[in-house]
Amino acid sequence: QVLVVQSGAEVKKPGASVKVSCKASGYTFNSYAFSWVRQAPGQGLEWMGWISAFNGNTNYAQNFQARVTMTTDTSTSTAYMELRSLRSDDTAVYYCAREPLVFGSGMDVWGQGTTVTVSS
């Protein structure tokens, strides 16, 4: 069974960093990529960036370029997303999602989401 399980909820102060993990199982980890998506309260889905688990190549949305780092650890089949210099408007549910390493396609297996709350 293909599964993607994310780390638990986080509460952070403004200016801090958060690192969310996404552990995959049931498939060959480095044959896919991951996208990270967030949803702030009452808002829609926002694509943050993408990382290939094959070679570590990344592509970040401009809104996050300066503050985000996405990585993978093939030894543990885990993807990570670190967001720095947190602000109150970073309060959101953060999702990771697997996607095939082919042009087009879509995010076919999603994690359960990680709630990140930024509050002083």
Next chain:
Amino acid sequence: EIVLTQSPATLSLSPGERATLSCRASQSVSSYLAWYQHRPGQAPRLLIYDASNRATGVPARFSGGGSGTDFTLTVSSLEPEDFAVYYCQQRNNWPFTFGPGTKVDIK
């Protein structure tokens, strides 16, 4: 950045009715458009990829069409579990932007 516009913002329908959702791109995305269903409290679910291909396990009542800048998602006969928010996402150009969503609610 490619901007996606979805219409209508809200669609109020009854179970058994047909739903037709629209997604328009600010420039051509070829056929590289995906549709997702998002129910409250759950993770989004991939319905359609490459404009018209149903993802694994997606019922046949869901269909997608279009190419270039204009796309549609059709639900032929709404089931109670289909009342949700639907997002399109273009996957032709970085960044892979989402549309603002269409909420399908019960009339």
